[in-house]
Amino acid sequence: xxxxxxxxxxxxxxxxxxxxxIIKFGYGIIAQGKSPxxxxxxxxxxxxxxxxxxxIKINI
Numbered sequence: 001x002x003x004x005x006x007x008x009x010x011x012x013x014x015x016x017x018x019x020x021x022i023i024k025f026g027y028g029i030i031a032q033g034k035s036p037x038x039x040x041x042x043x044x045x046x047x048x049x050x051x052x053x054x055x056i057k058i059n060i
Contacts, residue, residue, distance in 0.1 A: 005030070 005014060013031045022028040 001019065005011065010031050013033045015029055015032060018028045018030065022030060
């Protein structure tokens with residue numbers, strides 16, 4: 001069974017407890033993944049203005 005799963009690229013979330021039912025009845029859930037999560041947007045922070053403000057305060 002391991003070989004069959006690997007050949008079919010089923011390697012994550014395998015429900016081993018369901019194998020007997022799948023063999024017995026011919027169908028069932030063999031693997032189940034995690035639910036998707038909400039995406040988080042990337043962000044870029046610019047510190048140039050903060051750096052310039054610090055340099056100006058130091059030089060005065």
